[in-house]
Amino acid sequence: LTKDAKMQVWKAFLAKVGVKVVPAGQTETGAFGEDLVEKLADRDINGRQIKNATRTASSLARSRNEPLSFTHLLETLDAMDEFTAEFKAMSL
Numbered sequence: 001l002t003k004d005a006k007m008q009v010w011k012a013f014l015a016k017v018g019v020k021v022v023p024a025g026q027t028e029t030g031a032f033g034e035d036l037v038e039k040l041a042d043r044d045i046n047g048r049q050i051k052n053a054t055r056t057a058s059s060l061a062r063s064r065n066e067p068l069s070f071t072h073l074l075e076t077l078d079a080m081d082e083f084t085a086e087f088k089a090m091s092l
Contacts, residue, residue, distance in 0.1 A: 006041035006050065007034075013054040019068055036070050043077055053077055 001009065011021050014032060022028050024035040045053070057072040066072070 001046060003038075003041045006043075006045075006047075007037050009047045009050045010037050010040050010054075013051050017054055017058040017068060030067055032070065039070075040073060040077075045077070045080075049080065053080060 014021060014037070018030075020028065020031040021037055022031045022033055024033045024038075026033065040050075053073060053076045057076040058068050060076060061068040061072045
């Protein structure tokens, strides 16, 4: 996916878990700025992985009784990267 396509996918799945995306620099409680979505879109993942990451991060936030944040998404994406790296290392 292109970066723009990934941004659209991120926005769609964030909307499904109740997160609004606002223009960069604008603040709104519980919303993500476009700049954060752009950082997420920089990651080398596909649409299915974006869906899974959003759902996992949302579940993580709920389990901690916290609103979904950018930190939850980064934690989830980093865990996915770590798992992939370990899996590839085991396959060698």
